[in-house]
Amino acid sequence: MARACGLGLLLLLLPTVGASMPGTVVRLDKAALRYVSEIGKAPLQWALRVTVPHFLSQSGEMLQPTRIQILNVHVPHFHLDFIAGFGVHLLAAANFTFKVFWDPEPLGLMLPVVLLADARVAQGSIGTPVVSISSCNSFFGNTSTLDGGNSSSAALLALLQEHIKAVLRNKLCLSISNLVQGLNVHLGTLIGLNPVGPESQIRYSMTDRPHITDDSISLDINAVLFLLGKPIILPVNATAFVLPRHVGTEGAVVTVGFSQDLFDSAFLLLQKAGTLNLDITGQLNSESNPLNTSVLGQLIPEVARQFPEPMPVVLKVRLGATPVATLHTNNATLRLQPLVEVLVAASNSAFQSLFSLDVEVNLSLQLSVSNVKLQGTASVLGDVQLTVAFSNVGFIDAHQVHLLMGTVFEKPLLDHLNALLGVGIALPNLVNLHYVTSKVFVYEGYIVVSGGLFYQS
Structure with missing residues (x-):
C-alpha cells in the first residue's frame, strides 16, 4: 500500500461517486x-x-x-x-x-x-x-x-x-x-460513507473530470449527507460553486472550499435527526438550580397556586424550524428557533405542561480542523429572544420569564450544541491521510480549509 501512496498523495482528496448535491471544490497547488x-x-x-x-x-x-x-x-x-x-x-x-x-x-x-x-x-x-x-x-x-x-x-x-x-x-x-x-x-x-453521527453519514463524489492548469489541479465534487440511508435534500436546488483562485493560505498544499449548501445540508440533517433536541431537567434538592415550581411560582401566581409544594421542572427543547447558517467574510453565524415547553412532573409521574415559549437564539460559530474533520464551537450573540406561545397557567410576564430562561437555558443549549459540533464532519480524505496546520477562512457564502497534508503509512 505504501508504494501506491507515494505518488498517490498528488490526488489525495479525490472524492467518490454520488448524486448531484452541495458543492465542494478541492484544489492542489x-x-x-x-x-x-x-x-x-x-x-x-x-x-x-x-x-x-x-x-x-x-x-x-x-x-x-x-x-x-x-x-x-x-x-x-x-x-x-x-x-x-x-x-x-x-x-x-x-x-x-x-x-x-x-x-x-x-x-x-x-x-x-x-x-x-x-x-x-x-x-x-x-x-x-x-x-x-x-x-x-x-x-x-x-x-x-x-x-x-x-x-x-x-x-x-x-x-x-x-x-x-x-x-x-x-x-x-x-x-x-x-x-x-x-x-x-x-x-x-474513498468509496463508502464516513460517519457523521450514529445514524448519519457523508459521501463525497466527483462531478466531472479534473480541471488542470500549469499551476494546480481542481476537483469539483459533491458532498451528500445521509440520514438512515436517505440523502438529505435541500428545499431548493444547490447552486454551482466556484472557488476563487486566491483564497486561503498562500503556498498551502491543499485548499478545500465548502459552499453554503453544505452547511445548510448539515444543519438540516441535525434537525431531521432530532439531535438538536434536548431536555433540561432541574434537581429539586439543588440550591443553585432554579428549575422548580417554587421559583416559577414567584413569577407566575397560577403556578404557585397549583403547586404549593416544590416540584422539579423540565424544559423540553424541540427544534421544529430548520437552523439557518449564514456565512459572511470572517463571520459565521447560526440562528436557532426552538420551541421550549415547560413541564412539571404530576403525582402520577405523568408530565403536565405549564406553558411553552418560542425562542430565537443567534450564535457565533468558530470553525477549526482536527485530523480529517471540520469542527466547530458556538457562543451566544446578543440576547435570547422569547415569546409566550401557549400557557396553561394564565398570564405570563415574558420579561420576568426571560431572566429565568437566560439562567437555565443558555448553558445547557451551548453544551449540547458544542458537543455535536465537536464531533465534526469528515473532510475529503484517503485512509491514513491527515490535515495538518490547517486554517479555516470564512468568506461570503462559503468557507475554505487551507493548509498541509500528512500521510502516515
Whole structure:
C-alpha cells in the first residue's frame, strides 16, 4: 500500500461517486507536488527494484549463466509538474547498484537512469478517479564498475551492460505503471460513507473530470449527507460553486472550499435527526438550580397556586424550524428557533405542561480542523429572544420569564450544541491521510480549509 501512496498523495482528496448535491471544490497547488516528491522517493525506489534475469555468456561450447542482483536503487531527484488539461509529468533520476556474481570474483556496477513519464488524471466510468501512464521512457548514463573493476574482458562487460539496460528498459516503465495501478486501488478507499453521527453519514463524489492548469489541479465534487440511508435534500436546488483562485493560505498544499449548501445540508440533517433536541431537567434538592415550581411560582401566581409544594421542572427543547447558517467574510453565524415547553412532573409521574415559549437564539460559530474533520464551537450573540406561545397557567410576564430562561437555558443549549459540533464532519480524505496546520477562512457564502497534508503509512 505504501508504494501506491507515494505518488498517490498528488490526488489525495479525490472524492467518490454520488448524486448531484452541495458543492465542494478541492484544489492542489504545486506545493502538493513538492510534498509528493519528498515522500514519494521511498516507494518509487522500492518499485524500481526489479528482478534482472541471468546473463548468459559463452564459455567454450556452452552458455554460462551469471546471476545479477540489484543491491540498491537511490532516487536523488524526483520532480513532478502539472500538464495543463491532462495530468502530471514525472521526472526522476535514479542510481542503480548491481552485484554481478561472476567467478571467481563478484563485480559491482553502478548505472544512472533518468525516467520520464506522463500520467493522465481522469474520471473513471463509475465516477472514481483514475490515473494512467500515457507515456514513459528511460534514459541510461554510463555504467561504472565498483571495487576496482574486474578482470573480465571489455567486450564481455559491454555485453553485460547491454543486457542490464535492455531488461531495465522493458521493466522500469512497467513498474511505474504497476505503482499507479496500486494508487488507483488506494483511491478506492474513498468509496463508502464516513460517519457523521450514529445514524448519519457523508459521501463525497466527483462531478466531472479534473480541471488542470500549469499551476494546480481542481476537483469539483459533491458532498451528500445521509440520514438512515436517505440523502438529505435541500428545499431548493444547490447552486454551482466556484472557488476563487486566491483564497486561503498562500503556498498551502491543499485548499478545500465548502459552499453554503453544505452547511445548510448539515444543519438540516441535525434537525431531521432530532439531535438538536434536548431536555433540561432541574434537581429539586439543588440550591443553585432554579428549575422548580417554587421559583416559577414567584413569577407566575397560577403556578404557585397549583403547586404549593416544590416540584422539579423540565424544559423540553424541540427544534421544529430548520437552523439557518449564514456565512459572511470572517463571520459565521447560526440562528436557532426552538420551541421550549415547560413541564412539571404530576403525582402520577405523568408530565403536565405549564406553558411553552418560542425562542430565537443567534450564535457565533468558530470553525477549526482536527485530523480529517471540520469542527466547530458556538457562543451566544446578543440576547435570547422569547415569546409566550401557549400557557396553561394564565398570564405570563415574558420579561420576568426571560431572566429565568437566560439562567437555565443558555448553558445547557451551548453544551449540547458544542458537543455535536465537536464531533465534526469528515473532510475529503484517503485512509491514513491527515490535515495538518490547517486554517479555516470564512468568506461570503462559503468557507475554505487551507493548509498541509500528512500521510502516515
